Amino acid sequence: MENNKNTIIALILMLVVWIGFSLLNPPSPPAPTADPVVQEQRTDSGEEFVQATPARPAIPRPSGTPEVTRNVREIKVENDKFRALFTNAGARLKSLQLKEYTETDDPNSPLITLIDVGPERLASLRTVGLDGFDLSSDVLYTVSDGGDLRLTEDEVGELVFSTTSASGLIVEKIFKFHGESYHFDLQVRISNPVENSLRGTMILSLVQPWDDSMKGSSFEFVGPATLAGDDIKTDDVDDLAKESKSYGKEVVWTAFETKYFISAVVPLENAAEQVRIEREDNLVINALESPYLTVGPNETLSFNYLLYFGPRHLEILKDVNYQLAEAIEFGFFGIIAKPLRLVLNFFYSFVGNWGVAIILLTVIIKLLFWPLTQKSYSSMKSMQKLQPEMAKIREKFKNDKERLNREIMELYKKNRVNPLGGCLPMLVQIPVFFALYKVLLNDIALRHAPFMLWIDDLSAKDPYYVTPIIMGATMFIQQKMTPSTMDPTQAKMFMLMPVVFTFMFLNFPSGLVIYWLINNLLTILQQYFINRKV
Numbered sequence: 001m002e003n004n005k006n007t008i009i010a011l012i013l014m015l016v017v018w019i020g021f022s023l024l025n026p027p028s029p030p031a032p033t034a035d036p037v038v039q040e041q042r043t044d045s046g047e048e049f050v051q052a053t054p055a056r057p058a059i060p061r062p063s064g065t066p067e068v069t070r071n072v073r074e075i076k077v078e079n080d081k082f083r084a085l086f087t088n089a090g091a092r093l094k095s096l097q098l099k100e101y102t103e104t105d106d107p108n109s110p111l112i113t114l115i116d117v118g119p120e121r122l123a124s125l126r127t128v129g130l131d132g133f134d135l136s137s138d139v140l141y142t143v144s145d146g147g148d149l150r151l152t153e154d155e156v157g158e159l160v161f162s163t164t165s166a167s168g169l170i171v172e173k174i175f176k177f178h179g180e181s182y183h184f185d186l187q188v189r190i191s192n193p194v195e196n197s198l199r200g201t202m203i204l205s206l207v208q209p210w211d212d213s214m215k216g217s218s219f220e221f222v223g224p225a226t227l228a229g230d231d232i233k234t235d236d237v238d239d240l241a242k243e244s245k246s247y248g249k250e251v252v253w254t255a256f257e258t259k260y261f262i263s264a265v266v267p268l269e270n271a272a273e274q275v276r277i278e279r280e281d282n283l284v285i286n287a288l289e290s291p292y293l294t295v296g297p298n299e300t301l302s303f304n305y306l307l308y309f310g311p312r313h314l315e316i317l318k319d320v321n322y323q324l325a326e327a328i329e330f331g332f333f334g335i336i337a338k339p340l341r342l343v344l345n346f347f348y349s350f351v352g353n354w355g356v357a358i359i360l361l362t363v364i365i366k367l368l369f370w371p372l373t374q375k376s377y378s379s380m381k382s383m384q385k386l387q388p389e390m391a392k393i394r395e396k397f398k399n400d401k402e403r404l405n406r407e408i409m410e411l412y413k414k415n416r417v418n419p420l421g422g423c424l425p426m427l428v429q430i431p432v433f434f435a436l437y438k439v440l441l442n443d444i445a446l447r448h449a450p451f452m453l454w455i456d457d458l459s460a461k462d463p464y465y466v467t468p469i470i471m472g473a474t475m476f477i478q479q480k481m482t483p484s485t486m487d488p489t490q491a492k493m494f495m496l497m498p499v500v501f502t503f504m505f506l507n508f509p510s511g512l513v514i515y516w517l518i519n520n521l522l523t524i525l526q527q528y529f530i531n532r533k534v
Helices: 002-024 314-320 331-351 354-385 387-396 401-415 424-442 466-481 488-494 497-505 510-533
Strands: 037-042 048-053 074-078 082-087 092-102 111-116 126-131 156-164 170-178 183-191 198-209 223-228 231-234 245-247 251-257 261-268 274-280 283-289 293-295 300-311
Touching: 074 156, 082 300, 092 300, 111 261, 111 300, 126 170, 183 198, 198 251, 198 261, 198 300, 223 274, 223 283, 251 274, 251 283, 261 283, 293 300, 300 314, 331 354, 331 424, 354 424, 354 510, 387 401, 424 510, 466 497, 466 510, 497 510
Parallel strands: none
Antiparallel strands: 037 048, 074 082, 082 092, 092 111, 126 198, 156 170, 170 183, 183 300, 198 283, 198 293, 223 231, 223 251, 245 274, 251 261, 261 300, 274 283
């Protein structure tokens, strides 16, 4: 019975890792069958402006909704971080490309496109006025003089749209851009030139086209997310088709996010009384509703927002502030993951290679756990030496379980052996491993980051499966060197674990495989020294 206790604990540990990895690495959604096509358009001045056409099915237009085709004007805005295309049909955002990020690690790969729609009515940053404000989402706006904007470094520029609502309100949408920022400002200003007071609500909506190929996995969320109070609320798009979600005044920001990028709206100065998350056919809508307000004769109301379209990069989001950095979650072991990330970045600042930084971090972690591992293997070695005496006790007291357990515990006490000493130190290391997994999985710094030889993207799997196979081999060697108190049948079953882990790691990020491989090599080295001493 006591002989099985250590085995059961070890099995549980292996199952924890195995089940944890199965949950953390579910099958990825199928990739689009075609790469985005890049089309070049020219401005009146002859300059080129690149706009990507998404490689996803066209979103069907709702019947009975006419497309605005007359007097439509498009305005291009470009700074050091993005290229954007606005339309005066609703003063909305039609496309936005990030200049520093590409779809793949190929130098000729298209730029990442966060927003890209054809029809103006599907564009993002939709503004609607209800009741007395009576503003259509696709009403044509006039555009401030100056045309296209090209900003660099510390330059600041404004794009001002203005129109008149059906009720007579003068509505302005004023965008303010900065030369080196992913974020920009939006002020929706309504003025009442008529003699009567008007009451209503203004709604600003983040609009995201959706199809099922965009779905993420359990730990790679893709969809709408909202920071309400201190909690991140993520809503499954399939669930939104059945029922929309609403969040109240505690909302700090609302967004649509993918694994590495995010489009977010931050309502400022009570610009939003509630946020509704809903699905309209093949669109996901984050709608920010203002309080129900009255604008008197010759009065003006303003609704201010901060907009962010860019990478889910922790330091960048912290600089923007408004708690946008909360969009990056490190899971249950975040208290461990954040220091690990800091150390990883520290090593990278010196060596300039994320793969080498991962190896150095692995060495540091191994050194920290060296005493625990030493104790673990020493305990297992001592347990192994006691097996002949334990076998005699089991045979002698096989019909008296109470006496059997008492005699075995006396044997442990006499020889100063802790039966749990071989497993508990390993249990302590599991949170560290899962915390590092979250860091390597979610940190955009590792996206397309090369290591050496054939590994040119540490966030992707090893294309030739070399490192997972070597990792499996080192795991097999490690098991052969580890003292065991199992019977032959149990030992044979455990020898299958390297095979299981090898197949499990085939599609893991190569950065995580490198961590596990180096950890195995260091453990083999440590076990070699332990075996020499005993």
